[in-house]
Amino acid sequence: MPQDSGDIRMTAWVRGTVQGVGFRWWxxxxxxxxGLVGWARNTEDGRVEVVAEGSEEACVKLLDLLRGCDTPGKVDGVVERWSESRGSLGGFSER
Incomplete structure (x- = not known):
C-alpha cells in the first residue's frame, strides 16, 4: 500500500453473492x-469491481467495510490493488 499522504487509488474485486442484492448501491x-470518488460494477464472472480514489484513510475504511459483515448479500473474499490516484474521476457511480 502506498505510504505517502496524497490521494491514492484502491481497486477491489469482491467475490461471493454480491450481484442482484444492492451491493453496488450500498x-x-x-x-x-x-468522500471517495470512483465506481462499482458487476463483472461477467459474478464479482463486483470497486475503484475508489481519495485519502488512504478513507480507502482503507471502505476496504474494511467491503470485508465486513454488514454488506448486502454475502462476501466470500476481497482482493485489492493499490496504486497512485489518476485524478480523473468525479463522483461515485454504479456501472
Missing amino acids: TRSRALEL
Whole structure:
C-alpha cells in the first residue's frame, strides 16, 4: 500500500453473492460518506469491481467495510490493488 499522504487509488474485486442484492448501491453510499470518488460494477464472472480514489484513510475504511459483515448479500473474499490516484474521476457511480 502506498505510504505517502496524497490521494491514492484502491481497486477491489469482491467475490461471493454480491450481484442482484444492492451491493453496488450500498458500496456507492459508503464511498460517498467517506468522500471517495470512483465506481462499482458487476463483472461477467459474478464479482463486483470497486475503484475508489481519495485519502488512504478513507480507502482503507471502505476496504474494511467491503470485508465486513454488514454488506448486502454475502462476501466470500476481497482482493485489492493499490496504486497512485489518476485524478480523473468525479463522483461515485454504479456501472
